[in-house]
Every structure is written in C-alpha cells, then in structure tokens.
C-alpha cells in the first residue's frame with residue numbers, strides 16, 4: 001500500500017521528516033500546505049512534493065490526500081486535528097498531541113465516532129530500541145530507580161517561550177521522559193514531588209519525583225533554559241543501563257554494579273519512519289489507532305502533564 005502524504009505546517013520538523021520519508025517506497029510525498037503559498041511552494045520544491053497549497057483547508061479538500069501529518073505548534077494541534085476530521089482525513093499529529101487532556105479527549109472522541117485514524121507522532125513509541133530495552137531490563141536485576149535528564153537551551157525559540165504557542169518545558173521536552181517512563185515501567189505510580197520554575201507564564205524548568213507501587217523511584221529534570229544533556233540511567237540490583245538521547249537512542253549501554261562495561265547494544269535503525277509505517281499498517285487494517293501508541297497512552301500522557309502543571313500553584 002502506497003499512501004499520499006499531506007503535510008500541514010512546513011517548519012523544522014516537517015523538513016527533517018520529509019528528508020527521511022523521501023526514501024520510503026510506502027509513502028508518496030504528495031502535498032504540502034502552508035499559510036503562505038510561497039512557503040508551501042518553496043518547501044515542496046526542496047523536498048519533492050507534487051502539490052503545494054497556500055492554505056491548510058485547500059490541502060484537506062484534495063481527495064487524493066490519504067494521511068495528513070500535522071507539524072504546526074502544539075497550540076494549534078487541536079484546531080488542526082478538528083479541521084482534518086471535518087474533512088474525514090486520517091491524521092498523524094506531532095507531539096505534544098494537544099495542550100491538555102480535555103482537548104485530546106475531544107479529538108479522539110470525534111475520531112472514534114467517525115472511525116477516522118489518528119495517532120500521536122510520539123517517536124519513542126515506535127523505535128526498535130524501545131522494544132530492545134524492555135528485553136534488556138532483566139540483565140540489571142531488580143529495577144530500583146531511574147534518573148532522566150533532558151535540558152536544551154531553547155529560550156530563543158518563539159513557540160517554546162510563548163504561552164499562546166503552547167510554550168514550556170513539559171509540552172516541548174517533558175513528553176519524552178514522561179512517555180519513556182510509563183512505557184518502560186508501566187503506569188502504576190504516583191507523583192511524590194514536583195517543582196516548576198516559571199519564566200513569565202511558561203514552565204522553564206521542571207523537577208519531578210515519581211514512586212511506583214513496586215518501589216521503583218523515578219527522578220527527572222526537564223529544562224528549556226539550560227543545557228543539561230539528554231540521557232537516563234536505570235539502576236538495578238545487578239547493574240545499570242545508560243542511554244543517551246533516550247527518545248530515539250543510537251545505543252543502550254549496560255554496566256555491572258562496579259561500573260564494568262557488560263554490553264553495548266547499537267544495532268538499532270531508529271528513525272521517524274516507523275511512526276509512518278505503523279500508521280500505514282493501521283490504515284491497511286482499517287484501525288483508528290496504532291498498537292504502538294494507542295489512544296489510551298496519548299490520553300494518559302496528556303493527563304499526567306495536566307497533573308504536573310497543578311504544582312505551579
């Protein structure tokens with residue numbers, strides 16, 4: 001099955017993803033839409049799309065578009081997904097899926113009602129490395145704790161610092177350590193501590209402590225103002241697992257309790273293509289979600305972010 005892909009919001013990530021998808025036989029880079037025809041035409045020329053539209057609605061009116069990739073700022077995901085659904089278009093929407101759980105519920109309820117495919121482009125969920133990690137966990141014995149760090153100086157990026165564009169650390173970066181945590185260890189935890197440093201009205205830095213019913217302790221620090229790195233350590237009774245770039249890693253490293261290197265797993269062919277291939281597979285099977293990132297995971301993630309945001313007050 002070869003599908004015609006339409007992109008709305010030809011910015012940063014749309015460009016990175018188009019470069020990867022151009023090599024996939026399953027996808028035809030068909031149409032791109034921008035609020036400006038000039039931008040759409042220039043993007044389409046660079047990435048080899050067949051059609052360029054100067055409005056999102058024009059792309060949605062094109063009956064040949066099979067799947068729409070929404071790559072606008074998260075402030076607009078709700079509006080753009082609702083617009084896609086009004087044209088009965090299948091959707092793969094960038095993270096953060098929406099601004100809050102309520103918006104996500106509304107989108108997914110309309111999608112379910114109309115039996116239209118929607119998925120969140122949460123890249124981690126689709127990576128071969130995430131499956132491999134689950135198989136590697138027993139090598140470090142009983143899991144005791146996990147520390148996750150994700151800090152990138154992004155205060156110069158407009159959509160990250162402006163509240164009306166969905167700014168803040170939780171929605172931009174926090175989705176990754178939060179998703180990684182519940183995807184790896186499950187959902188049976190509570191928030192025991194959270195602190196949020198504000199810059200004007202956005203969450204600039206967030207520190208979080210979670211406690212699982214089975215005793216696993218998770219600590220994370222997320223920042224859009226400091227370069228803290230992007231890594232995690234999972235500590236077990238027989239060693240630890242260290243992963244850089246844990247959202248889409250190149251390697252997973254295991255050490256014993258004396259910090260001797262035990263194993264490096266680095267044969268992953270990670271990439272953004274998997275979320276699109278999974279979407280095509282779901283469409284082929286007339287499903288409204290992917291098994292990798294089911295709607296309940298999107299709703300859980302958005303609900304968790306809502307809960308953490310309550311610690312602002």
Ligand SMILES: NC(=O)c1ccc[n+]([C@@H]2O[C@H](COP(=O)([O-])OP(=O)(O)OC[C@H]3O[C@@H](n4cnc5c(N)ncnc54)[C@H](OP(=O)(O)O)[C@@H]3O)[C@@H](O)[C@H]2O)c1
Nearest residue numbers: 009010011012013014034035039071072073074094095096
């Ligand atoms: N999966 C990942 O690894 C990853 C990485 C980076 C970003 N993202 C996510 O992808 C989304 C887009 O991020 P980005 O960095 O690509 O953003 P960006 O470069 O700022 O591009 C966003 C595009 O959205 C369109 N847009 C529509 N309404 C807008 C508005 N009111 N203000 C600004 N732009 C508007 C613009 O296109 P036109 O004006 O031309 O229509 C713009 O080019 C975000 O939700 C982000 O979290 C995901």
